[in-house]
Amino acid sequence: MNKRNLKNIVWLTVKKLVGRTNYEKLRTRYNIGYWPDLKNPRTFCEQMICIKLAPEPYFSKLADKYEVRAFVEERIGSDCLPELYMVCDRVEDIPWDKLPNSFALKAVHSGGAQGVMIVRDLASDDRTKLTARARRALNTRFGIHTNEDHYLTIKPRLIAEELLLDENGNTPIDYKLQCFDGVCKVIECHTDRFGQHRKSFYSTDWERLDYATSLSPTEDIPRPARLAELIEVAEKLAAGFRYVRVDLYHLPDRIVFGEMTFTGASGWLRFTRREVDHEWGAWLLNARESTYTG
Template sequence: MMRTTLRQLLGPIPDPLVRHVMYRRRFGRWGDFRRPTRFTEALTRRMLAERTQQIAWTCDKTRMKEFAARTCPQLQVPATLWRGREVDDLDVSDLPERWVIKPNHASGMVAFGDRSTTVKELRGITRGWLRTYDRAALGEWAYRWADHSLIVEPDLSRDRGRDLVDYKFYVFHGRVKMLHRSSGRFTADHGERFYSPDWRILDLYNGVTQEPVAPRPTSLAEMIAHAEALGGGFGFMRVDFYEIDGVPWFGELTPYPSGGMDPFEPEEVDLEMGRWWMDAPEGSLR
């Protein structure tokens, strides 16, 4: 039986209508996507209106890693150990002791492997991963341009991702305005906390349990410099890193954080972030 995809179900419905309904259900209000004043509205406007080559490649993991390596030569970028469409073509014996596999064209899917992992197991784990990503069906346009393939990278963590901390930088017109630290991403203890660029705690909540206050990362200044270099060509871009033994590693670019559905609270924060994006310096990109 052929699987009906989300894109097929939503095909007859225009993207603007889908997004208006999603926004209303999530935030309890109608959004203004033509003249946005909130960050969440501006993100939706990007999904509906930004159709340029400048952003088309930013959801392709391979291309964003190439961009990071080219733009910031001193930044550590995870190697691509294998890339393909059929796990039967993957020789697990050629891989290091620990590694991860993920789709090149989607977010939130990852599996950890080691020397005991078999191709048969990988067939089951990755079944369906090469289908069109549902976020592309919901208006996140750049995902439509990412190559549908699987990639294998070294596992940078010590405990199958449980101890890997993400640092996510919000870059507006080439300047980091805030960031959040995310821990326990692959566990029930997932938590986040927002900070200013000088590591002051921000009174900000976005629906995820707040983690305990954490010490300032050793490489904060380096991560900020890299984030501003990588996000500088966009009106907004979230740039994500890991810090391992005091050294920053590139994570990914995120043009549509949480599909624009994160509730930045208090409400004034959403408005302030909207001003950071919309009040563009002369000559810069919106």
């Protein structure tokens, strides 16, 4: 058993002993360094925790990597969606022989990079190991350790989508647009998600922001050629939501949708400067309640 799995078992035991809310307080103190005030939440993280403990009914549908495609198509059309090769309920039903040689295999009930398998060369991959990874992802209860119960109500399925690569053949920068009341306030940039993971923050005018977190910062990232389009797409998808993080990819020929997240960083976004947590918290306090009902 690896260290991470052992830690998860310990935390799950604690959760069973103290309950969801007290577990959340303990995890917040452990992860970001302070005890949250859940009776009078002011910071971004405190408010995210309250949202997480009382999720909206539509969270599950729009966090589902398959179901959200219909929402995206209705809002902005299908051009921004990665090509879908298959969806299935069981590992045994994966049509390996009908899939392209490269693709991204995803568990629809996972969050972020969890449950995502990058297949660059199916012909030379160890099919047995890949099948085992897919089965493990399908059977994992994503969200149970982070208190994000809306992931637990998503029907576990697997999808195979177009593998997105940049002009150098690498996984592209993951642009996470933080939207409050339908307006993008900050763009979070993640590089090398499956390797030396780093991230930095930029304003919508592409000024680098001093929003240090526990992850190492990236090198300076050039202003995206389609920055205005990135923001426009995110804000169209974010319309009607008090808060949502819209993840997009900026490819040489188009903008591609990644996912939508309503509980950013599981409520545990550790800023090294507390005033940033309060700044984001003010944006959220001033945001109108969501009008989207699903």
